[in-house]
Amino acid sequence: MEEKTNVTAEKKKVTIPRGDPAVEMIGITKTFGSIVANSSVSLSIYHGEILSLLGENGSGKTTLMNMLSGIYFPDAGTIKVNGKAVSIRSPKDAYDLHIGMIHQHFKLVGLLTAAENIMLGLKGKFVLDLKSVRKAVRDICEKYGFDIDPDKKVYDMSVSEKQTLEIVKVLYRGADILILDEPTAVLTPQETQRLFGIIRNMKADGKSIVIITHKLHEVMAVSDRVAVLRKGVYIGDLATKDTNPQQLTDMMVGRAVSLNIERPEPENIRECLKVENLSVVDSEGVTKLQDVSFTAYGGEILGVAGVSGSGQKELLEAVAGLQPAKPGSSIVFTDMDGKTSSLIGKTPMEIKKLGVHLAFVPEDRLGMGLVGDLDIADNMLIRTYTEGNSVFVDMKRPRKLAQEIVKEFEVVTPGITTPVRKLSGGNVQKVLVGREISGNPSLMMSAYAVRGLDINTSYTIYRLMNEQKKRGAAVIYVGEDLDVLLELCDRILVLCAGRISGIVDGRKTTKEEVGLMMTHLPSEEAQA
Amino acid sequence: MIHISKRVDFTLFKGKAAWMNRFIGWGIRLLAVALSLVVCGVLIYALTKLNPVKVYAVMANGVFGTTRRVWAWLRDLALLLCISVGLAPAFKMRFWNIGAEGQVLVGGIATAACMIYMGGMNIPTPLLLLIMAATSIVAGAIWGIIPALFKARWNTNETLFTLMMNYIAIQLTSYFIPKWEHPKGSNTVGLINAGTQAGWFPSFMSKEALAKLDPNAWYTGLLKNTVGQPYLLNVLIVIAIVLFMFFYLKKSKHGYEIAVVGQSENTARYAAMNVKKVIVRTMTLSGAICGLGGFLAVAGADHTISAATAGGRGFVAIIVAWLAKFNTFVMILISAVLVFLEKGAIAIASEFSLSNDVSHIIKGIILFFILGSEFFINYQIKFTGKSGRRADK
The missing domain is CATH 3.40.50.300 (P-loop containing nucleotide triphosphate hydrolases)
Known part of the structure; x- marks a missing residue:
């Protein structure tokens, strides 16, 4: 081709x-x-x-x-x-x-x-x-x-x-x-x-x-x-x-490609993640998020827009248990069977033990989501290595999963024993996304999932996000390309300096509206 | 103009299997050793007019000439290997444990203390050895756990911290030497339990038992040279540690955690690992094995304790661990070469009544070549032609 x-x-x-x-x-x-x-x-x-x-x-x-x-x-x-x-x-x-x-x-x-x-x-x-x-x-x-x-x-x-x-x-x-x-x-x-x-x-x-x-x-x-x-x-x-x-x-x-992103109508919407008054202060005492409240629903894609560094990273990390939240914050997760659990103050290990299936594709792929020097199979283990009572790790399943991902997502690699740092950016992301969705998550979070990827791989990622949405998972998609956010997402949450300046309908809003919200909080506008 | 870039493949084996490239890598290392011997030969001839071939023969004879010498080589090899293997998990976690010297020393102090205070209690040898091993492990582990706790809690710099712990260990030794001085006034500890040999590593077959064997039987010589030797226990203990560490790092869940934490703490947190716990646990293990090295040094070799018990092996072990890229089996090979050089150089110095420094020079040259060869294995150098003109201004 x-x-x-x-x-x-x-x-x-x-x-x-x-x-x-x-x-x-x-x-x-x-x-x-x-x-x-x-x-x-x-x-x-x-x-x-x-x-x-x-x-x-x-x-x-x-x-x-x-x-x-x-x-x-x-x-x-x-x-x-x-x-x-x-x-x-x-x-x-x-x-x-x-x-x-x-x-x-x-x-x-x-x-x-x-x-x-x-x-x-x-x-x-x-x-x-x-x-x-x-x-x-x-x-x-x-x-x-x-x-x-x-x-x-x-x-x-x-x-x-x-x-x-x-x-x-x-x-x-x-x-x-x-x-x-x-x-x-x-x-x-x-x-x-x-x-x-x-x-x-x-x-x-x-x-x-x-x-x-x-x-x-x-x-x-x-x-x-x-x-x-x-x-x-x-x-x-x-x-x-x-x-x-x-x-x-x-x-x-190098060949004809379609530039349209699919956006199916949300079906069977259910509450999945309810965040209320979430505030995060980083280790240097800088407020990264302030009183953020929103609900993510299963069966829809919630986009997150904002100038980079407006608290997107902290928002996802707080949900994943990687970022401590200030007292008074609340994050409640509802799984597909309707069971609710609070994620606030929990470590990633505790969240895992609650049986919460959340997938997280972080911004820093090789610095957080994957280990560059380990091979593809070893990287599959990151989420599951603790399983089983043996002292030794079970390598059979990760190898099988690695092979499946390489085959299904057409990862270009000499083999599953290749260190992931030797793969190209797009293939690294395919390995990471492939692993995260393999757990059949109820909540899928991704940060800048298509950054640095070629057009083909980007469209593969959009398709995978849509597949998760159709499966009934809640998808939170942090993006930087407003054109893509407007085409892909059902609703768009706009962050401005750590606060929510609004949540808009992805089908009705315009680039200019979102752009303005990225730099102005509603209260500022009222004052002006 | 010269271009230096990271090597992907050797031109000879472009795109071929990884083992072929690894093979050629080892070829280059061998070549480096051979070249270093040539350079040493030229230097020896220039300085002393001695025949280099003869010098190397003396070197080989000095290490492998007699059964006794071979066992002395094995004993030192085992000790260096033990410390190197102890460093492997810490280094794999990117925790720069420069404190093996001190961990060995406190392990040695603990061993010596057991020998001195319990030597007269008539405890059966196996039990006594077990107690000694356990205390040395605990002592080494404590020396490893302190910098790890500080690192985990306050993110202190482990390089400086472990290095300074070495000096505390040396001072501690100096404190105990006058307490355990023997004979009085010598300012050394002397051979501990020289009479009873309590706490010394035994040979598996005593001299009396060996004497009872038929001197003409085929197995007599074999037994005499193996189970009749006192250092067999050192070797066996270290083989066990090497095997354990290999599987621990490669196959166990702990080993996986060490690899991930070493690569990126963020990934480790993302993977729901308890990073602090992993750091403390790994350094406990690292210190414990180094402490056991002190047990081998005191009970299995020197039968005394001094500030020189570790003898710089804690630092040489860093070279071994790095050159072997934390593969414990490759460590065997590298420690074997280093100990051979050490002992061979001493043999040269004494045979030709040269200063001890000559042995250091030879060792230095050979190490320089081995370490230098890593550059040519990892990088390629391209000479590019005429494009080197400066910008016209």
Whole structure:
């Protein structure tokens, strides 16, 4: 199936003449051990364009751009900047060539102010000249429409502010070619719109901007041209105005895929999990959740939306017994036979002994859900190793389960004795989800279940969630892609800074409404 | 330009079965030992003008020349192995137990105390040995449990904690030496129960029983060299521990918990494990086996106690455990090589009346090569061609 590339898409490949390219990458190859991240990729970036670099996770987009920004060095190939062959061996070399990259994970020092972060690592006089930095920062902000306080400490900043600071930092260092790695992954819809405005301003100023992304509607919204990578191979480029999401998806995946997510009507609804006044304070005394009350029903998918770090993790962990809740909180679980039990103050072991079947796919797959160095079969044991009275573990059943999961979910692995850390992200998630649903849970909780997965695996996960819903399990789905939440979930609970700003009907709400709720609590709105 | 990257497969066996790659890995290790012997040979010749081959012959003869020497080698091998196996569960749990030295020492003190205070009570030897073993185990376990409790309760740094426990153990030994001094004024404990040999490891067949055997029978020599030797018990005890630890780590539920806790405490909590309990239990076991090492050292070998009873083995055992990647059977091989080097180097030094430091130099060179070979097994180095030009500015 993979070989059957969408030929029509490839034939439409066009190169838009735009004068001389600012950057040419020719025949770039990069391997990590036996993994080929980029195979003979050739890509040009022109002056004054917004280029989307599109591809699924693991298709080599970031690796390719990292070679442009001096993080990696190519194994083979040539990079030309303004027609001259160059060798970029460090981020400093890249800055000297006016290339700057804004990474997905910000490289900022929390204790320093914005201005201090900007001049960090730059050569200068012995005495810090913060005054001129401040002025330069203000000039840049004015020019492109940023809003940033040079004296604000980074730890006081929101994610969006930090990202703005990263962009200003790169501009201050004189970059003409800006590479943004998945810039919208952490932003609300409103913040995304603001960012796109800034990107357009920069383009108007003659800068070239490369946006690494896998979100199609963003490609369509902001870019002039789109280049597609698949499994480390360059597939082609298209003018954005000449293409559409379906064609781009086909190029990205290599064959035609349907982009619709199924959402069956909920049936036989029953109360499964009743959470009342749940408050969680972390070990440093920071309130992570405050007075959260909601009910999850068997037979429906309850989505949880929110800016990352709004208490999603704590919410799921509190239910799983991994996070102590403050006194006064109540979590009551009702199983499929109608038996109720309180989960508050219970350890995971006690919850297990109550006979509560809950499945939990945590955000940190290899750091919490699985053990990277153990093989697939050993990882099956995590939930069941205590069973039986023997001192020794029973390896027969986990081996059988591992084989079943590998077969049923088409896990790509040399065998069940392969350590899971050697599997790709999607296969790791299949192993984890496969194990969790194998226990026939009454409650299925998942956090960012499709993060980093390719389209195919993502749709497999949606299907599995729907299967659990049809089985009568209550599904709590914490997600970050609002489009998916709106298509998949029956109801969406929106968290804002550890509090519930509302629960909306997934069939009736809009992205804008949810986006607004993510950043504003209802009471604030009333005050405003 | 030079590229260093993690090795996936050896080019020779690309994508082939894992055992083939493991095989070539061991080939590289052997090659490293051979190379180190060549380097040592050159060095020996340069410094002393001695024939290196002769020197190595002396080395081999010094370790395997007589039955007595072979048994001395086995005895030291058993002790080092015992401590290494004791470290295995702690290290597998990523609990850096640097305190084996102290755990061995307190085990030794407990053994010596039993020998001194109970030696005159006419307790039957097997019972006395059992009591001694039990007290040494308890002593070692206490030394292991203290840092574990602090780690579990307050998340203290176990590396520093176990290391400092070593010094407490050494001071404790220094406290007991004058109390148990014999003969007076020597500032040493001397051979404990030298006359009665109470609490010493016995041979399974006494000299008298062996003398009664037909001297011409085929089995006489065999028996004399095995059950007639006093160190057989050391070896048997350690074989039992090796087997136990192998199955404990690989097959038991406890072993599974240790593996998960070592990899990620979050996963362990997620899997409904009691992380604190696992830490304390595992360190109790680790300390207990190291304490038993003290029992082997005092009752089975030295028959005395001093601050040097552990003799740095608590640290050498760390190397053994790591090189063996916590596989107790591989530990046998590695301790055998290390003890051979130790004893062989001493033989060279005394035969050619060289300073004792020469033996340390040889040991150091060989260890350097063995540890260095791990780099070439785990990483590959690629020399890339002309692409090394700097950015044009």
